[in-house]
Amino acid sequence: MNLNPIENLALALLGGAVLLGLYRLLRGPSAVDRLVAADTLSVVITGAIVVVAWLFASALYLDVALVYGVLAFVGTVAMARALEGGRS
């Protein structure tokens, strides 16, 4: 598929967003920073999977994005619950 410059720029920005999120996840000074980075990264990746589905022109991949969005939320809430109960 031929991409025009606007789409190339958009894809580059999306990749940059993933890299910056990963930087905060690897570098994050404290554990909660990593949690926040993982949460934001999951949303960014949901968008990225939708874009990849468009690149491949196949609607099958949208299901992956949907399942991913739903279960990343479940994981975030579970970690938050554990964090709340973790205080002594």
Next chain:
Amino acid sequence: METEKAEGLGRYLVVFTGALLFWLLLTGSLDSQELLAGLLASAVVAVMAAPRMGILSGIRWSPVLPLQVARYLGVFFLALLRSNFDMARRVLSPALPIRPALVEVKTSLQSDLGRLLLANSITLTPGTLTVDVEGERLLVHWIDASPGTDLESATRAIVSQFETHLREFLE
């Protein structure tokens, strides 16, 4: 007793309709077999989930409900767009102009659903983040609490902006 029963029946209907709409969005086809499966699945979901959906009881049903929801969504999206440009300005300016503070506000919305939507709206408006909801008090993290501004009234302005729209269709 009679009215309570009617309301319970209405709740089953609401959950059933919502589940069916979601099914239609997911499958994206009006094929008769898929529609039949969707009807069955929605009925099962309604029977299982409706007694626990007490959060829906805050909605005030009326014929103009979709109009009010649409107006609220319009205000909400405008605020979301404004907050993103605000955040982009803050992130891109080299001096990083932020002065965070925690502020407490009161809301007059009684229902759980109303408080949930209000907290969501506050999270997505310029410079604020809902940290906690305890009864009718909301704990808000404010990103730009400059010393000059009156924090209480500024926060109340943000809250009332959404409250007036939410109160039209929620308890």
Next chain:
Amino acid sequence: MRLVGDLFLLLGSAFLFLGALGLVRMPDVFNRIQAGAKAATLGVLGVLVGIAFLQPGWWPKLLAIGLFILFTNPVGSSTLARAIRIAGVRPWQKPAEESRALEEKS
């Protein structure tokens, strides 16, 4: 059609990038959540609208994904912020000069 979709796609990815940049640049956890939650929500919505213009047949599923993100992302961020506050982390309220020095050091 394709140009409108491209513009929405570009806008959405630009906001996602700015949100991730805010995640890196902000000095403490609550500000990071704030930058992440807002920018990621609008960014993903922009990307979804752009794809809906580029592939018009996909709009029902894209709408489902968009609704889900719109409702769950702020809830997840707020829950995380609440848990972090309960776990004992407090936002700093120092003057800007000290905070900038602290940020450069880290």
Next chain:
Amino acid sequence: MTEWLALILVVMMLAAALAVVLVPNLVGAIAASSAVSLVVAVIFVVLRAPDVAMTEAAVGAGLSAAVLGLGVRRLGLWKLNEGKKDDA
């Protein structure tokens, strides 16, 4: 193009996996492990295996974070060292 994308993604996955091993804090390690499964899901999408990607997204993003978080909390290993830096 797909090969290069997959290669970049594999490097990212390895970085996150190294973070899982090297981060001393268990909460941060769980966040990093959820990031690993996140990138693995994208790799499966790029390699055109949507069903595997969906399973990976479901198990990796949601359930493993929830199970690991609750397990660590139940074991009493849940500590947040906010003050100190735990650089990987």
